[in-house]
Amino acid sequence: MAEIIRINDRISYIKASNKPLSADVGMIEGDGYLWLFDLGADESVSEVINGINKQKIAVISHFHPDHMGNLDKIDLKEIFLGANTFGYAGRGNIVENDVFTDDGVKIHIFPLPSSHAKGSVGMEIGEYAFLGDATYATMKKGKVCYNASVLKEEITVLKKLSARYFLLSHNEKFIKSREEVIAGLEEIYSKRDPKEAYIFV
Numbered sequence: 001m002a003e004i005i006r007i008n009d010r011i012s013y014i015k016a017s018n019k020p021l022s023a024d025v026g027m028i029e030g031d032g033y034l035w036l037f038d039l040g041a042d043e044s045v046s047e048v049i050n051g052i053n054k055q056k057i058a059v060i061s062h063f064h065p066d067h068m069g070n071l072d073k074i075d076l077k078e079i080f081l082g083a084n085t086f087g088y089a090g091r092g093n094i095v096e097n098d099v100f101t102d103d104g105v106k107i108h109i110f111p112l113p114s115s116h117a118k119g120s121v122g123m124e125i126g127e128y129a130f131l132g133d134a135t136y137a138t139m140k141k142g143k144v145c146y147n148a149s150v151l152k153e154e155i156t157v158l159k160k161l162s163a164r165y166f167l168l169s170h171n172e173k174f175i176k177s178r179e180e181v182i183a184g185l186e187e188i189y190s191k192r193d194p195k196e197a198y199i200f201v
């Protein structure tokens with residue numbers, strides 16, 4: 001059975017799994033709603049969430065099945081997602097600009113440029129920012145790489161966040177310091193060849 005791991009009085013998460021491949025699922029207890037960051041794909045995750053007696057709102061980081069596989073298994077009052085993810089989900093509010101809302105906790109939903117998946121979305125709650133897989137690379141011609149201009153935009157967006165901790169899905173160390181994540185991406189960006197669109201890592 002999926003286990004809920006608590007971060008603070010409002011924020012907790014269900015850890016990612018490999019079999020089936022299922023992303024970390026963030027859970028934020030608002031005064032009115034349970035806010036979910038990603039839905040995972042593991043059935044036991046949807047069972048745990050459905051067992052919580054509160055209306056749910058989901059923010060889906062990107063369209064990959066390990067992040068939204070449970071979409072039709074969880075009753076959602078509202079969904080926030082990127083335009084590309086909307087193409088797969090077929091419903092929800094498309095996040096094109098920053099969304100700020102207050103549900104007893106201040107919630108910030110934002111578009112996050114990403115080499116990993118076009119139209120990624122992140123979510124910031126106080127000290128913590130859920131980033132999904134947005135800081136990860138993609139594959140071109142069988143090689144792992146970042147799109148240089150997208151990476152630059154991504155670093156700019158991340159630097160504007162006020163959260164001290166960045167939460168990266170599938171990572172053994174789920175909670176990382178913002179400095180560590182930004183420094184890692186800046187190091188990759190520093191290796192770019194100005195003549196090339198992609199940085200192979």
Ligand SMILES: [Zn+2]
Nearest residue numbers: 023064066133
């Ligand atoms: Zn993933």
